Amino acid sequence: MPHPSAAELLAWYDRSARRLGWRGQTDPYRIWVSEVMLQQTTVATVGPRYARFMARFPDVEALAAADWGELAEEWAGLGYYARARNLHAAAKAIAAGGFPADSAGWRALPGIGPYTAAAIGAIALGEPVVPLDGNVERVMSRLFAVETPLPAARPELGRLAQSFAAQLVVRERPGDFAQALFDLGATICTPKSPTCVLCPWRADCRGAALGIAATLPRKAPKAARxxxxxxxxxxxxxxxxxxxxxxxxxxxxxxxxxxxxxxxxxxxxxxxxxxxxxxxxxxxxxxxxxxxxxxxxxxxxxxxxxxxxxxxxxxxxxxxxxxxxxxxxxxxxxxxxxxxx
CATH class of the missing domain: 3.90.79.10 (Nucleoside Triphosphate Pyrophosphohydrolase)
Known part of the structure; x- marks a missing residue:
């Protein structure tokens, strides 16, 4: 099968993009905060909390100047509290030295991993990078019928996602392409019962052609709790x-x-x-x-x-x-x- 067309996905995104409070902007602070909040937390939960957070800490200087008690109070209920501690530490570093100019610079800040740095790079900085989150992993594993279980499959899925940057439209619209992948995984290529009939990439999906899309990605057995x-x-x-x-x-x-x-x-x-x-x-x-x-x-x-x-x-x-x-x-x-x- 030919490599799927990024233009087809972007055309779908232009019609169907979710309306979210952090969409349609390129302010690295706002993109960064939204991505940190969305780690291990649902979009439905983050929506109102993001708006409240931004009202209280409208820019990185306000967040850096806040004491930990203020941030801890605002973060209460969102879980995974190490995220908030790293957010605070990184805000202080940015307030002192300025925003990083690229995703590599973001990686040097506390709590910023490969996914978050790539998301900021694509959406806020226009870098031709493709962030790999759970939604993108699922889309790639089905699109290319990758049957290697996670997490071992992650490097291959990352390479497949990044391969789309060879297409001119992705280099021209890297932020939109990243968010289109997020939306495709969240609304159509869902973990259970994917709505393949509505997928803009259905004709190019190897998992769908083999009848195994709904079984992907494979996952290694979970460790005992x-x-x-x-x-x-x-x-x-x-x-x-x-x-x-x-x-x-x-x-x-x-x-x-x-x-x-x-x-x-x-x-x-x-x-x-x-x-x-x-x-x-x-x-x-x-x-x-x-x-x-x-x-x-x-x-x-x-x-x-x-x-x-x-x-x-x-x-x-x-x-x-x-x-x-x-x-x-x-x-x-x-x-x-x-x-x-």
Missing amino acids: TALHGVHFAVTDANGQLLLVRRPESGLLGGMLGLPGTPWRATPWKDEEALGHAPLPGLSWTPRPGIASHGFTHRDLSMRVLAAEVPDLPNWAERATMEQATRSLPTAMRKLLALLG
Whole structure:
């Protein structure tokens, strides 16, 4: 079969492009933030959060000048919090030295991998590079009937995607071509039940011709998930203020506010050993019924809550009302708050 025509995909994109808040612009800051937010987060979730983020941090200087607490509050609920820490570090570097001139320069910044650098390069800088995300991997594996399982197939899929840059129209419209691939994978060449009849590349798709498109890409068996357990402490004062602590910078939910508690480990905690990690000594702790469960990428976390009341929280304590905490804490911590009733 001949190499598929990029012009056909772009014609489809010109008719069918999704309307997204970060589309139709080439501001590298806005493209960068959207790409970081979209990592491991759905477009539906990112849409309103992106608009809110931009209202609060309209340019890289505003983001660089913000303290970590402000950014952590704004990022709460989006998950994968290392992204936010790297975003903050990179914003400071850009504010001090300017935006990188090409995708190679973006790769040198904290948290910027090959995909994000290529996306910024294509969309914001007009480089003839083709970013390889999950959507593009799926499209390429089906289009060229690549049966090697992921992740081993990734280098081949990257080469196939980049081969489209040999076509003049891709070099003229690299950002649109990249986004056309994203949209094709998100709306037609979907993980399950692809709508091949509507695909602009149907006639050139080797996977469709072989009747195996829906089975691609192949994937290596998933590694077993790790179970983690923790106990957390809910301390409230007479004014309804809740004691919070900031988690260590490294590890899960790094740098985020949450309820104090034990480390998360593979074996469940008994109350008597968990109390060795209580934030305040000598309190009478009441177990709250229920388990708060939360899934990370390769780990499943189960948490219990012990509650106590004090007349006043200590001066050193970070605090929030239950309403504030419900709005600003990470999702895993919000699930703990739900156990408090």
